[in-house]
Amino acid sequence: MISVGNEVISSGDEALILQLLPAMRNVQKALDSVSLRGKIKVTTVHAMALLAESGPPSSGSFDPRLVDTLQQLLAFNKDNESPFAINPYPFFAYQTDPTPETLAFCLFQPNSGRVDLGSGKLYKNMFDAQVDAVHAALSHMGFEDIEIVIAETGWPSSGDSNEVGASVENAMAYNRNLIAHLRSLVGTPLMPGKSVDTFIFALYNEDLKPGPASERAFGLYKTDLTMAYDVGLLKSNTSGQMNPPVTPKTQWCVPKVGVSEAQLQANIDYICGSKIVDCGAIEAGGACYEPNTIISHAAFVMNLYFQEAGRNPWNCDFSQTAIVTSQNPSYNTCVYPNGST
CATH class of the missing domain: 3.20.20.80 (Glycosidases)
Incomplete structure (x- = not known):
C-alpha cells in the first residue's frame, strides 16, 4: 500500500x-x-x-x-x-x-x-x-x-x-x-x-x-534503541522461528481478595463476550458450573483468558482485580489450565 x-x-x-x-x-x-x-x-x-x-x-x-x-x-x-x-x-x-x-x-x-x-x-x-x-x-x-x-x-x-x-x-x-x-x-x-x-x-x-x-513518546523503542516497554510481540530465535516469551509453567490467574461481585461480573462479561475463550465450562452442566457463584465463575474464566492470551503479567490485570498465583485452584472435575497443560 x-x-x-x-x-x-x-x-x-x-x-x-x-x-x-x-x-x-x-x-x-x-x-x-x-x-x-x-x-x-x-x-x-x-x-x-x-x-x-x-x-x-x-x-x-x-x-x-x-x-x-x-x-x-x-x-x-x-x-x-x-x-x-x-x-x-x-x-x-x-x-x-x-x-x-x-x-x-x-x-x-x-x-x-x-x-x-x-x-x-x-x-x-x-x-x-x-x-x-x-x-x-x-x-x-x-x-x-x-x-x-x-x-x-x-x-x-x-x-x-x-x-x-x-x-x-x-x-x-x-x-x-x-x-x-x-x-x-x-x-x-x-x-x-x-x-x-x-x-x-x-x-x-x-x-x-x-x-x-x-x-x-509513542514509540515501542527509545531513541537510544532500548525498549520503552515490551509490547508482547513474538520474537525470533537463532533458527529464525518465532517463539513466545518464556514464562514459568505453573501459574494461574485468580481474583484478588476483596474484589466486589460487580467487578467480577464485569470481568466475566468482558471475557466471555470477547470470544477469545470458550466459557462453556461455567455454563449449566459444565465442569466448573458448581459452585454456581460469581467468584468461582470469574476465577475460572479469568485464568482461562490469562492462559490463552499469553500468560504475561498484563494478561492477569483486569483493572487490578486479579493476581498471579502458583497455587493450583483446580477442584474436583474442574481443572484450571496452566502452561503445562
Missing part, C-alpha cells in the same frame, strides 16, 4: 488539498504502467477529525464542509479497490473524559460497555467504536464496501503533567490488548468476524517532534 500524504484533508492547506487527488492518480497511473494495478494499493491517510459526528458509532458522519472533496477521493478508492486509511487514537478520546470507566473502555479492559441506541450494538472498547463510526460515515455516503485500514494507532508512554493517562503501564496495556483483540478475529460490532489491518504507532520515539511531550 502506498499512502500519498498523511492527514492532508485536515491540514487546512487548500493548495495542498487540491493537489492530493491528482497526485494519487499519478501514482496509480505509474503503477498501472508497470502492471502493478491491484497488487499495490494507492490511498491517503485521514485523521479522525474528518468526522463531524462519531458518537454513537452508528451516527458517524463526515464534516459537511469536506463531503465534496471526500466524494471524489472515495470514488477513487472504490474504482481502484483501495482502502480508506484512518488514524484512530483512543488516547485522545480519554483526554476529553478522563474517568476510570473511560480509561478501561479505551484500554480494552473490563468495563460495563456502551450501548449504541441507534444500532442496538454493545461496545466494549473505544477502538471498535471509532472504527465503526468511520464505517457508518462511509456507509452514509454510499461507500460501505470500501475496506478500512488503521494506518496509525497507539498510546504514549509519557507526557506532560496535564496529559492524563500517558504512562508506560497504559501504553503497554493498550498495545498488548489491541493485538489480542485483533488476533481474536472478533471484529467490530458493525463488522463482525473481521480483523481490521492495523499499524501500531510508532516503532521509535520521535525526540525532535514538536508539541506536547506525549508526541515524542
Whole structure:
C-alpha cells in the first residue's frame, strides 16, 4: 500500500488539498504502467477529525464542509479497490473524559460497555467504536464496501503533567490488548468476524517532534534503541522461528481478595463476550458450573483468558482485580489450565 500524504484533508492547506487527488492518480497511473494495478494499493491517510459526528458509532458522519472533496477521493478508492486509511487514537478520546470507566473502555479492559441506541450494538472498547463510526460515515455516503485500514494507532508512554493517562503501564496495556483483540478475529460490532489491518504507532520515539511531550513518546523503542516497554510481540530465535516469551509453567490467574461481585461480573462479561475463550465450562452442566457463584465463575474464566492470551503479567490485570498465583485452584472435575497443560 502506498499512502500519498498523511492527514492532508485536515491540514487546512487548500493548495495542498487540491493537489492530493491528482497526485494519487499519478501514482496509480505509474503503477498501472508497470502492471502493478491491484497488487499495490494507492490511498491517503485521514485523521479522525474528518468526522463531524462519531458518537454513537452508528451516527458517524463526515464534516459537511469536506463531503465534496471526500466524494471524489472515495470514488477513487472504490474504482481502484483501495482502502480508506484512518488514524484512530483512543488516547485522545480519554483526554476529553478522563474517568476510570473511560480509561478501561479505551484500554480494552473490563468495563460495563456502551450501548449504541441507534444500532442496538454493545461496545466494549473505544477502538471498535471509532472504527465503526468511520464505517457508518462511509456507509452514509454510499461507500460501505470500501475496506478500512488503521494506518496509525497507539498510546504514549509519557507526557506532560496535564496529559492524563500517558504512562508506560497504559501504553503497554493498550498495545498488548489491541493485538489480542485483533488476533481474536472478533471484529467490530458493525463488522463482525473481521480483523481490521492495523499499524501500531510508532516503532521509535520521535525526540525532535514538536508539541506536547506525549508526541515524542509513542514509540515501542527509545531513541537510544532500548525498549520503552515490551509490547508482547513474538520474537525470533537463532533458527529464525518465532517463539513466545518464556514464562514459568505453573501459574494461574485468580481474583484478588476483596474484589466486589460487580467487578467480577464485569470481568466475566468482558471475557466471555470477547470470544477469545470458550466459557462453556461455567455454563449449566459444565465442569466448573458448581459452585454456581460469581467468584468461582470469574476465577475460572479469568485464568482461562490469562492462559490463552499469553500468560504475561498484563494478561492477569483486569483493572487490578486479579493476581498471579502458583497455587493450583483446580477442584474436583474442574481443572484450571496452566502452561503445562
